[in-house]
């Protein structure tokens with residue numbers, strides 16, 4: 001059940017959708033709250049699917065760097081990029097400034113970055129900054145990750161937020177589509193994808209690379225021959 005309430009630019013819709021929040025300030029000094037999924041929850045989602053905890057983390061759209069700092073705190077090799085640098089006067093600066101200084105977070109667009117090499121990649125809203133032309137290029141950067149977890153507004157969120165009088169307003173055009181549209185787009189671009197209803201996130205994993213697919217085909221062919229052979233020499 002959603003209730004309408006505003007605290008320091010805080011949308012109650014987001015706080016109820018995503019359980020982890022931290023403060024940041026916009027370039028004009030406006031205090032804001034970032035809503036996201038916590039790093040331990042992301043690790044848990046990965047672990048339940050893949051069977052082990054992620055060893056590396058990549059925050060695509062790292063903003064002030066809080067998620068990268070936390071992921072490092074949980075022992076992961078963590079990196080990130082963001083297309084823009086947030087003002088230096090962040091409340092979290094003392095925990096994150098070094099990440100920008102030592103290059104663990106780079107100011108770079110997903111569209112220009114090298115393919116991402118990490119167990120777990122995370123996109124909080126970042127994919128909605130794309131358009132239908134640039135999205136396939138952005139998705140191609142995740143072909144080598146173990147799992148991409150993506151959270152962002154969908155048509156369903158816009159309707160649900162409006163229903164509780166907490167409309168979602170974007171300052172610039174964003175790629176807002178239905179949950180099903182996103183699932184189809186991930187699949188069309190070579191991923192298997194599912195929507196995790198508990199955490200309200202897309203869990204996206206690359207399909208086999210071409211090399212793996214060829215190996216699998218050879219293995220199946222070989223197994224088929226062996227089965228046929230075993231059938232022929234079966235003891236009567």
Ligand SMILES: C[S@@+](CC[C@H](N)C(=O)[O-])C[C@H]1O[C@@H](n2cnc3c(N)ncnc32)[C@H](O)[C@@H]1O
Nearest residue numbers: 036061062063082083084109110124125126129
């Ligand atoms: C909602 S913030 C995510 C913050 C952080 N990842 C978290 O979950 O707490 C989304 C970020 O995506 C960044 N972004 C937008 N377009 C991008 C692009 N083309 N490449 C990289 N980052 C981008 C924005 O600048 C913004 O900081």
